[in-house]
Amino acid sequence: MPNFETRASIASFGGKLLKLTHHSKTTQTPMNLNLFLPASAFTHPSRKLPLLIYLSGLTCTADNCSEKGFFQHGASLHNLAILYPDTSPRGLNLPNESDSWDFGSGAGFYVDAETDGYRDHYRMESYITTELPELLWGEGGDYRELIDGGRVSITGHSMGGHGALTLYLRHPELYRSVSAFAPIANPLNCPWGQKAFKGYLGEDQGKWREHDATELVRRWGEGKKGELRMLVDVGTSDSFASQGQLLVENLEKAVVGSGLKAGKEGVEVRYQKDYDHSYYFMASFADEHVEYHAKFLKE
Amino acid sequence: MPNFETRASIASFGGKLLKLTHHSKTTQTPMNLNLFLPASAFTHPSRKLPLLIYLSGLTCTADNCSEKGFFQHGASLHNLAILYPDTSPRGLNLPNESDSWDFGSGAGFYVDAETDGYRDHYRMESYITTELPELLWGEGGDYRELIDGGRVSITGHSMGGHGALTLYLRHPELYRSVSAFAPIANPLNCPWGQKAFKGYLGEDQGKWREHDATELVRRWGEGKKGELRMLVDVGTSDSFASQGQLLVENLEKAVVGSGLKAGKEGVEVRYQKDYDHSYYFMASFADEHVEYHAKFLKE
Numbered sequence: 001m002p003n004f005e006t007r008a009s010i011a012s013f014g015g016k017l018l019k020l021t022h023h024s025k026t027t028q029t030p031m032n033l034n035l036f037l038p039a040s041a042f043t044h045p046s047r048k049l050p051l052l053i054y055l056s057g058l059t060c061t062a063d064n065c066s067e068k069g070f071f072q073h074g075a076s077l078h079n080l081a082i083l084y085p086d087t088s089p090r091g092l093n094l095p096n097e098s099d100s101w102d103f104g105s106g107a108g109f110y111v112d113a114e115t116d117g118y119r120d121h122y123r124m125e126s127y128i129t130t131e132l133p134e135l136l137w138g139e140g141g142d143y144r145e146l147i148d149g150g151r152v153s154i155t156g157h158s159m160g161g162h163g164a165l166t167l168y169l170r171h172p173e174l175y176r177s178v179s180a181f182a183p184i185a186n187p188l189n190c191p192w193g194q195k196a197f198k199g200y201l202g203e204d205q206g207k208w209r210e211h212d213a214t215e216l217v218r219r220w221g222e223g224k225k226g227e228l229r230m231l232v233d234v235g236t237s238d239s240f241a242s243q244g245q246l247l248v249e250n251l252e253k254a255v256v257g258s259g260l261k262a263g264k265e266g267v268e269v270r271y272q273k274d275y276d277h278s279y280y281f282m283a284s285f286a287d288e289h290v291e292y293h294a295k296f297l298k299e
Numbered sequence: 300m301p302n303f304e305t306r307a308s309i310a311s312f313g314g315k316l317l318k319l320t321h322h323s324k325t326t327q328t329p330m331n332l333n334l335f336l337p338a339s340a341f342t343h344p345s346r347k348l349p350l351l352i353y354l355s356g357l358t359c360t361a362d363n364c365s366e367k368g369f370f371q372h373g374a375s376l377h378n379l380a381i382l383y384p385d386t387s388p389r390g391l392n393l394p395n396e397s398d399s400w401d402f403g404s405g406a407g408f409y410v411d412a413e414t415d416g417y418r419d420h421y422r423m424e425s426y427i428t429t430e431l432p433e434l435l436w437g438e439g440g441d442y443r444e445l446i447d448g449g450r451v452s453i454t455g456h457s458m459g460g461h462g463a464l465t466l467y468l469r470h471p472e473l474y475r476s477v478s479a480f481a482p483i484a485n486p487l488n489c490p491w492g493q494k495a496f497k498g499y500l501g502e503d504q505g506k507w508r509e510h511d512a513t514e515l516v517r518r519w520g521e522g523k524k525g526e527l528r529m530l531v532d533v534g535t536s537d538s539f540a541s542q543g544q545l546l547v548e549n550l551e552k553a554v555v556g557s558g559l560k561a562g563k564e565g566v567e568v569r570y571q572k573d574y575d576h577s578y579y580f581m582a583s584f585a586d587e588h589v590e591y592h593a594k595f596l597k598e
Contacts (some may be wrong), residue, residue, distance in 0.1 A: 011534065011573040013583045067578060068366050235310065274310040279366060284312045 027089035050151035050297035057158030068279035074290030110163030113200035165213035177229035186247035221258020235275025326388035349450035349596035356457030367578035373589030409462030412499035452592040464512035476528035485513040485546035520557020534574025
């Protein structure tokens with residue numbers, strides 16, 4: 001019996017976007033996700049594909065980026081699969097789960113929660129790093145013949161940029177490279193991050209630090225863990241950046257302060273003139289991010 | 300005083316997507332539209348740009364394709380402007396205007412209505428072929444310095460594919476080429492078309508024929524009006540095609556029956572394996588359509 005039910009198979013850029021559903025053991029809820037397979041998955045099924053994980057931002061489901069991000073265009077060119085997970089479990093009726101758009105439903109923040117109620121379900125870190133890989137390309141995975149689990153990279157937007165950066169920094173053995181669009185880069189010091197960390201991890205800020213990209217980059221430098229393969233784009237007209245929610249400049253300072261390689265050969269942070277926080281921004285640079293990851297995924 | 304109010308200017312694929320509003324004399328309502336200008340409009344403003352008009356389908360506004368159609372990607376490569384008009388006037392409270400998704404609001408069908416109530420407002424043919432050109436690139440147009448009114452082509456999706464085909468066939472002097480994604484190609488003979496034509500044009504089917512692409516192609520051949528530059532794509536998994544709403548095969552038969560040039564040098568109808576009716580389909584072939592038009596627009 002397959003792990004996933006295929007709700008739809010939609011032709012896109014020469015390949016197929018599969019809309020999948022399963023009952024997650026990690027979140028103890030049904031979960032939706034999308035998986036894009038480029039044409040070669042069907043024409044040359046014996047050749048395993050590298051995969052790029054895309055983590056979405058606040059309020060999004062797996063569908064937003066599938067429709068508006070144009071990753072399928074680059075993925076077809078470079079012959080990659082793309083995995084679009086959802087941003088949280090849904091429909092649990094936990095306290096505060098549906099009261100605001102920046103906490104609970106649609107806002108899982110890619111951590112394993114430790115607070116009452118949430119700890120049994122809101123475990124998006126384990127879901128992304130353990131359960132989905134097992135069920136998709138692990139030994140019993142539905143797509144084990146098609147996806148090469150040794151060649152996986154990760155990207156994301158906004159809250160998903162935070163997710164991509166922290167999952168890469170916490171589990172470098174899982175991913176070859178990371179990139180982010182307008183990430184929440186220093187959640188310890190912004191309202192979105194503080195609210196989410198308090199709600200999911202409780203009052204102990206020591207725990208928060210374990211999920212803060214800027215903090216983790218600083219430690220990476222101190223631990224001399226070697227090369228970071230990281231590309232970050234943020235728009236100069238991003239209203240959430242100007243409200244202090246993203247703090248990409250703190251991440252950049254941590255890179256420089258830690259003596260990590262900056263620029264094209266290491267951690268590259270680019271400020272894109274006039275771009276905002278929307279999918280218009282993301283779609284404009286999706287091709288470049290896919291190309292960035294393809295370089296490492298083809299090694 | 301400019302003709303349009305600019306509600307937003309959004310960076311996209313190196314250029315800008317402008318969200319514009321004006322009070323239309325043709326529809327006697329406020330109308331929204333989007334205009335994409337590629338980078339060169341800002342870096343080389345003295346070089347006039349060719350323009351592609353994109354007409355949207357049922358239920359859509361100017362925003363759907365701007366977000367999900369991927370035309371800005373090709374337009375940036377080929378240095379074209381793109382105009383996304385709305386699909387109807389809105390908010391008039393006419394009888395039946397808001398009762399169904401395939402008539403009235405969001406479903407103007409690109410004709411000048413003749414029925415009571417509608418005749419004073421639902422005049423999308425005049426709006427697209429006369430008012431918008433005057434206000435955008437005509438003598439008093441806000442973008443007359445940037446857009447070359449002598450180099451305009453037209454495309455569209457579903458109801459907008461019907462619009463693109465019929466406006467090109469009725470006004471060949473205005474457009475260099477036409478293309479369509481899953482167009483309502485023979486509205487005389489499908490439920491969507493019959494409902495709309497009855498509602499906007501009344502009972503006289505003679506009038507309906509003037510707005511039917513298949514009928515107009517047949518006459519074009521009989522009138523020996525010369526080359527048709529027309530590209531049509533439709534998916535083989537398009538559920539509206541299988542329900543008999545599109546009838547692209549009738550258009551194709553009219554081409555062949557009229558002795559018009561078929562294939563790459565004339566009217567090309569392509570059946571795209573497995574594609575559906577959605578923006579996933581459109582986005583997948585947007586680049587090819589932009590390239591098709593660019594060939595004629597650069598002549």
